[in-house]
Amino acid sequence: MSRTDDHQKSCRLTQAVQGELKREYESDLVGQLRGSGNTITRGEITIRLAEAFGFCWGVDRAVSAAHEARRRFPDRQIWITNEIIHNPLVNEKLRKLAIKFVDISQDGYKDFSEISASHVVIVPAFGASVQEMQLLEQIGCQIVDTTCPWVSRVWQRVNKYKQQGFTAIIHGKYKHEETVATASRAENYLIIQNLDEAEWVCSYILGSSSKKEFLRKFTLAYSHGFDPDLHLNRLGITNQTTMLKGETERIGALFQQTLLKRYGQDSLSQHFLSPGDTICDATQERQDAMIKLVAENLDLILVIGGYNSSNTGHLFDIAAGISLPSYHIDGQSCIGPGNRISHKSVGKPAEQTTEPWLPAGTLTIGITSGASTPDQVVAGVIENIFAIRAGR
Ligand code: SF4
Known part of the structure; x- marks a missing residue:
C-alpha cells in the first residue's frame, strides 16, 4: 500500500471515529446551552452551567x-x-x-x-x-x-529532580494512577495529599517529630529506602495535574519558607526547586469557572463526574466550601426516581440518598462537570431535573 493510500485510510478512520464520538458522547442540548450563555430556563427552574466544564x-x-x-x-x-x-x-x-x-x-x-x-x-x-x-x-x-502531554510534563520535571539529586515532593493521592506513574519516575519521592500533611512534614524538617512517627504516618507514600533525615534536605515540588492549584502553591511556599529557615537565603537554591506550573490548563479553567459559578446567586449546586475522578472531587471541594446545598453525582441515573438524588457528600465516603432534594418554587441550579464527563451525561441530568418538576 502506498503512503497516500495509508493517509487516505487514516483520514477516513479519523472521520468515522469523530462521527462515532459525536454520537456517543456529545449532546444537542448542551451544544445549544454553550451557544446561549450557558443558561436555560424551563418553568420555575433555571440551570446555570459553569463557563468551562466537561471533557478536556x-x-x-x-x-x-x-x-x-x-x-x-x-x-x-x-x-x-x-x-x-x-x-x-x-x-x-x-x-x-x-x-x-x-x-x-x-x-x-x-x-x-x-x-x-x-x-x-x-x-x-x-x-x-x-x-x-x-x-x-x-x-x-x-x-x-x-x-x-500535561502528565508527561510533570514526568520531565521529576526526571530533572532525579538528575540533580533532589527528592520529589508530589502533591497528589498516593493511590491515584497518575501519581503512581509519576512516583515511578523519581529516585526519591514523598507524596503529600494536602496542606495538613505538608505542615506536618515541614515541622519534622524543623525538628518536631521522631523518624519512627514519620515513617509510620507516611507508609505507602514514600520511595523504597526513604530516610527523612537524608531525603528531606533537597526538595523539588510537583503535583498530580488535577489537584487544587491554590493548594499546590501553598504547599510549595511552605516548603520554601521551611528550607529558607533551615538553610538560609544564600543556599536556598541548593535545597529547593519551585514547582513551576504543572496544574493542567483544563483543570485550571474548570476550577476558575467553578469559583465564578459559586459566587452567583444560586439555590443549589450539582457537580457531575466519576466518584473516583480527582478533578471532579476538587470541583466539589470548591462547591462544598460555600453554604449552599451541593451534591456530587456520577451520572443521570443519580437523579430520580421521583424527587430523589443519590450522591456523595464531603467527608462521607459512601453514596447516600436524599429525598426530597429539589425544593419547591423558583430555583437557580449551578451545574459543572469534571474533565472526564461527556456532555450527554450533563444533558441527561438536566432533563431529569426538568422531569421532576414536570411530575414525570
Ligand atoms: S485533566 Fe485532561 S488535560 Fe488535564 S492532565 Fe488530565 S487528561 Fe490532561
Whole structure:
C-alpha cells in the first residue's frame, strides 16, 4: 500500500471515529446551552452551567484513540491498563467495544498474565508506571499510549529532580494512577495529599517529630529506602495535574519558607526547586469557572463526574466550601426516581440518598462537570431535573 493510500485510510478512520464520538458522547442540548450563555430556563427552574466544564482535550484525545484502536485492529484483543478516564459511562461504552480492562486487586496489583504479543494495550490518559511500560514492552504487544502531554510534563520535571539529586515532593493521592506513574519516575519521592500533611512534614524538617512517627504516618507514600533525615534536605515540588492549584502553591511556599529557615537565603537554591506550573490548563479553567459559578446567586449546586475522578472531587471541594446545598453525582441515573438524588457528600465516603432534594418554587441550579464527563451525561441530568418538576 502506498503512503497516500495509508493517509487516505487514516483520514477516513479519523472521520468515522469523530462521527462515532459525536454520537456517543456529545449532546444537542448542551451544544445549544454553550451557544446561549450557558443558561436555560424551563418553568420555575433555571440551570446555570459553569463557563468551562466537561471533557478536556486530553480526555477527548484518549477516548478517540481507544475508538480508533478498535477500528484499526478489529480482530485483535484490546486491553486498557486501567480505566481510560474516571467516568463510568465512558468505560462502559469501551467495554461494549470488547475492550477489556486489566484486573486490579485491592492492593493495586495488576494482572497482565492474559496479555500476549498479538494483543493491543491502551495506556490511559493518566499514563502508566515505568515498570508497567517495561513489562508491556517485554510482552511485545502493540502499545497505544494516550498519556496526556500535561502528565508527561510533570514526568520531565521529576526526571530533572532525579538528575540533580533532589527528592520529589508530589502533591497528589498516593493511590491515584497518575501519581503512581509519576512516583515511578523519581529516585526519591514523598507524596503529600494536602496542606495538613505538608505542615506536618515541614515541622519534622524543623525538628518536631521522631523518624519512627514519620515513617509510620507516611507508609505507602514514600520511595523504597526513604530516610527523612537524608531525603528531606533537597526538595523539588510537583503535583498530580488535577489537584487544587491554590493548594499546590501553598504547599510549595511552605516548603520554601521551611528550607529558607533551615538553610538560609544564600543556599536556598541548593535545597529547593519551585514547582513551576504543572496544574493542567483544563483543570485550571474548570476550577476558575467553578469559583465564578459559586459566587452567583444560586439555590443549589450539582457537580457531575466519576466518584473516583480527582478533578471532579476538587470541583466539589470548591462547591462544598460555600453554604449552599451541593451534591456530587456520577451520572443521570443519580437523579430520580421521583424527587430523589443519590450522591456523595464531603467527608462521607459512601453514596447516600436524599429525598426530597429539589425544593419547591423558583430555583437557580449551578451545574459543572469534571474533565472526564461527556456532555450527554450533563444533558441527561438536566432533563431529569426538568422531569421532576414536570411530575414525570
Ligand atoms: S485533566 Fe488535564 S492532565 Fe488530565 S487528561 Fe485532561 S488535560 Fe490532561
